[in-house]
Amino acid sequence: MIAKKAQFNFAWMFAIIVGGAILFLAIYGALQTGDTKRFQSDTESAKSISILTDPLQAGFSEGSFGKISFPKETRINNVCFSEGEGKGFGENQLSVSTRSNIGDEWNLPGAATSIQNKYIFSDEKNTGEEYYVFSKPFYLPYKVSDLVFITPKKYCFFDSPDKVLEDLEGLNIPNIQLATESEEGCTIKDPINVCFKGGPDCDINVYGTGQYNEGTVEKSGESQRFTGNLMYAAIFSEKENYECNVERLFYRSGKIAEGLIQKADLMDIRGCDSNLKIPLAQWADLMKVSKASEVASLESTARQIDKQNSRELCRLW
């Protein structure tokens, strides 16, 4: 009788322990698989953003616009590394994380996608379901690259100069509303106010001369110097991201200058002489030492080189 009772207890205990272990492993496995699947999907999203921005680059147009929508609120992380950190052309590392229902507010991001041949301006952490992507070309003094701006935020531009009106009206970007004089002109809910002539409720102030070919963008108590279309970059991105990408653009501009000097040598052999080799060599040297804060002061030198090129019979660009 005692032996029978012991057998019964042992069998049940054995079954419960092993059954529990199997159940625990199954739940753990399911959670891990779910996590891996989420990591995979976030990694795919980051790679897809990189690919989706390819056709959105301005190319030969004056700009281009597109929208990226996610099924639920998503965070895009954009970390910039400049060439100073031993990365040559530098890179933007894009990663995506989704909202978590347990523990931390956001899941750990998927694997980052490194992008060396694009200059993506945005905040370091962007949160939203709909992201607006647009691009503008950047010349210094020749075309260096397209600047890509990614933002989920909505903006009201007050008293924009003609150049900005021309730029943005054509692109018809839904998250940017162009308003004049009073705030009543802006119908977007909770926008970021960008003012070109100052005002009481400005989140971002843009100061520039003439058609804002060069100037300063002031936001959150910090100022960023700009030239040309870098004005949009300064408006839509955080200071660290802006400065890092501008320094990457300087590096690229310097490398293009080196390539153009070699192109001039080849053209010389065919009797198509160019007087730009010395100015370009000086420009390439200047690009190596320039900092993002000096970008506006480079404008006049760049304009001079561009003028010199346009006077040449055999132009280099």
Add this chain to the structure above:
Amino acid sequence: MVKAGQMKIQQMAFMIVAVFFFFILVGIFFLRVQFADLQGTSAELQKEQAISSLSVIANMPELNCDSRENLCLDQDKLEVMSGEFGNKYDDFWPVSSIKVYIISTSKEIIQCPGINCNYFELFDNGQKNSEEYSTYVSVCEKRKETGYVYDNCEIAKLVVGRNINEK
């Protein structure tokens, strides 16, 4: 009685081992399906990137005619980029190889720089298994004759490659 009990425990142990192996097999099968799916997605994304890179690469200021013409490559820039200078761009390209074939009547492929050359190798990461995508472009060079400057253009094929993962 004790023997019957031992028999039952043995039966149960065998059953548990069988169930355990069953779960492992299901897990392996599941992982395999997942991994195949991951490889497929990765390949698809790489393919999309290679195709979209064609126009991006052709319109880059390092290769483009004068930053105003679409799908037009500058022959001088091609020569510069296929030389030693191009090594500085090794980490820059989003694809595994970039080649430009000038379309000519000659069937022989002669690498540039060289006499009557018709092939520029701008970048190759050395990967053996790769799939190639191409588009037609024009390749132009500026020439000066009797005081006039003109563009001399030829038709060419821009070919980019993407790595294929070995299975």
